Structures are given as structure tokens and as C-alpha cells.
Amino acid sequence: MNEAKIIKQAKKGDHLAFASLFQQHYPILYKYLLKVTMNPDLSEELAQETMAKAIEKLPLFKGKSKFSTWLISIATNKYIDYHRKEKREKDWISDEEAYRKLKWRMESYNEDWNDALTELGKLSEGVRIPIILKHYYGYSYDEIGEMMNISAGTVKSRVHNGLTAVREGLNILEKR
Amino acid sequence: MKKDNNEQAVIDEITKSLNSLDAHPVHIPDASWFEAFVEDQQKKLRKTFIRDVCVFLFVALFILSGLLFTLFQMPYLFIVIQIASIIFVALYSFIRYRKQVAPE
Structure with missing residues (x-):
């Protein structure tokens, strides 16, 4: 089934169509979030929040852009909102920790930092x-x-x- | 020209570094996890919708019964409330309009 048909099914509330769409786009979404957040745990959390928002807002998706572009747009706003809410010293420290964690993970996979x-x-x-x-x-x-x-x-x-x-x-x- | 080359070199360096992030393994949950997640979110949305409708109906009924009470028991108060509402709406609209056209 092509993407347009799956989106049509999902708009009717078919949870299997939604699941298929998300499973297909999860790697793109996660990798995008990892690049902007540089935090693997936060990327997973924001990917879930993005999917939850997409379920709510799918009736507004007109198909003018690609579905992945639409998800990236929601994810971007989720990340900006996250920063607006969490502008505290404690979170700056946790950002630093996450950043170090990613660096360590990359090095453990023999990827150059x-x-x-x-x-x-x-x-x-x-x-x-x-x-x-x-x-x-x-x-x-x-x-x-x-x-x-x-x-x-x-x-x-x-x-x-x-x-x-x-x-x-x-x-x-x-x-x- | 040199500036453009410098900028392109920085872009290349950034692209290369982001490509290395793509090599980071992604844990993709299985299909059943996505199905359960979607079902759970849809249930939450339905619950929120029902709650919002209930709150709306409750508030609307409260306001309507208050207005009907004043209309039949205290007509003067009813008229005062109507005039106050009109003034409030007019003032609010004027202030909103002024904010929209005010220069930055």
C-alpha cells in the first residue's frame, strides 16, 4: 500500500495504519532529533511526543509536503518548546551529561567524534x-x-x- | 570568493560530522509496540475530548441559567450585564485591532 493510502486510512482512525506509518518513519525522525538534540534519551522522548502530536493533528495534514517533512516540523517545535520550558541550570548540566554520553557512545562504535x-x-x-x-x-x-x-x-x-x-x-x- | 570557499568547507565539515551521527544504531521498537502506542494515544484523545465537551456544557448551562434567572427575576441586572458585555467586547476588539496595526 502506498503512503497516501496509509495516511487516508490513518485519518479514518485506523490504528494499524498509524502504527505502520510511524514504524516506517521512526528512524528518520529519531536520527533528525539526535542531530539537533545530540542527546539519545531526549531524542527517544521527543520522538514519542512527536508521534502523539501527529495522531492528534493528522486530520490537518493536507499532503502538500512529504509526511516525513511534516513529522520533522512537529519534532522541531517540540524541541523548541522543550527548551522554552526547561531553561534551568539543572537542565544545562543534564544536557552536558547527555552530550558527553553521546560522544562516549560514538567512540565506542569506533565512530570519530x-x-x-x-x-x-x-x-x-x-x-x-x-x-x-x-x-x-x-x-x-x-x-x-x-x-x-x-x-x-x-x-x-x-x-x-x-x-x-x-x-x-x-x-x-x-x-x- | 575565499569567503564562499571557507563557508563551503565548514558546511562540508558539518555534513561529514552529521553523517557520522547517522551511523549511530537506532533501536526501532517492533510493530506491536507502535500499535499499542497508537491505541493508547487514541484513548487519551477520546478521554480529553469527552472531558472538554463536559466542561463546555457545564459552563454554558451555568451561564445560561444565570442569565435566564436575571431575565425573569432581576430584569435591570440582565440589562446591565448585556450592556457591560457589549462594552467589553467592543473594547477588547479595539485593543486587539490597535495591537495588530501598531508599528514594531
Whole structure:
């Protein structure tokens, strides 16, 4: 069955269709969240919250974009909301721990921990997300602006400033 | 030109580093987990919907019975409430409109 048909079935409340859609898109969703959060536990938690929201909002999905794009858009807003609610010292410490945990996991799978990841991790989520969406997933400034509820101009300047910060960070690391 | 090259080099470096994150294994729950999750969420949504409808009906009935009581027992108070409501709605709409057109 193709995706459009499964979505149609899910809109009618068919829980098997929903389950099939989510199982199919879970890796994309989780990997996206891992890139923006750099926290495996938080990525799992936000992936579940995203799916819960998608069940609620599916009747509003018009099919103008791909289903994965729609899920990424919900996940982005879930992550931004999470940061808005959790702006406390304690959570900064837990972010640091998660970051170290991911670094350790990557090294245990013999994957190189690139310096660019360190620099990307230092950026605020409002800057990191547009960079990843633009230069890794290939979304346009307009699409990213729609996903994050900001103007395309703001997205462009955040991407530019973010790349400059990463470049400067990498230059400093090289000079050491 | 050099600036563009620098920016492209940073983008390449970021893409490479994000590719390495993709190598991180993903634990995909089995189909039965997704089915149970969806059923559970659908139940929660139904419960929330029923609760919201009940709250709405309760509040609506409360307001309506209050208004009917004032209409038949205290007509003057009924008129005062109607005038106050009209003034409130007009003021609220005006303030909202002014906020929308105010320059940033």
C-alpha cells in the first residue's frame, strides 16, 4: 500500500495504519532529533511526543509536503518548546551529561567524534536547527521559516551567523 | 570568493560530522509496540475530548441559567450585564485591532 493510502486510512482512525506509518518513519525522525538534540534519551522522548502530536493533528495534514517533512516540523517545535520550558541550570548540566554520553557512545562504535560536532553542539537550538535543516536536509529558507514560525530572512541570518561561529571555533581548535 | 570557499568547507565539515551521527544504531521498537502506542494515544484523545465537551456544557448551562434567572427575576441586572458585555467586547476588539496595526 502506498503512503497516501496509509495516511487516508490513518485519518479514518485506523490504528494499524498509524502504527505502520510511524514504524516506517521512526528512524528518520529519531536520527533528525539526535542531530539537533545530540542527546539519545531526549531524542527517544521527543520522538514519542512527536508521534502523539501527529495522531492528534493528522486530520490537518493536507499532503502538500512529504509526511516525513511534516513529522520533522512537529519534532522541531517540540524541541523548541522543550527548551522554552526547561531553561534551568539543572537542565544545562543534564544536557552536558547527555552530550558527553553521546560522544562516549560514538567512540565506542569506533565512530570519530568530529570537532564540527563539538562546535555545532555549542550553538543555541535556534541556530543549530536551521543549519541542519538547510545544509544536511536541503530544505529552503522559506520551508525552514514555516517549520519554525520565523521569517525566511531570520533563518538566513541565523544560518550565516551559525556557520561563522562554527568556522571560528574550528579555526581556534586548529591553532591550538 | 575565499569567503564562499571557507563557508563551503565548514558546511562540508558539518555534513561529514552529521553523517557520522547517522551511523549511530537506532533501536526501532517492533510493530506491536507502535500499535499499542497508537491505541493508547487514541484513548487519551477520546478521554480529553469527552472531558472538554463536559466542561463546555457545564459552563454554558451555568451561564445560561444565570442569565435566564436575571431575565425573569432581576430584569435591570440582565440589562446591565448585556450592556457591560457589549462594552467589553467592543473594547477588547479595539485593543486587539490597535495591537495588530501598531508599528514594531
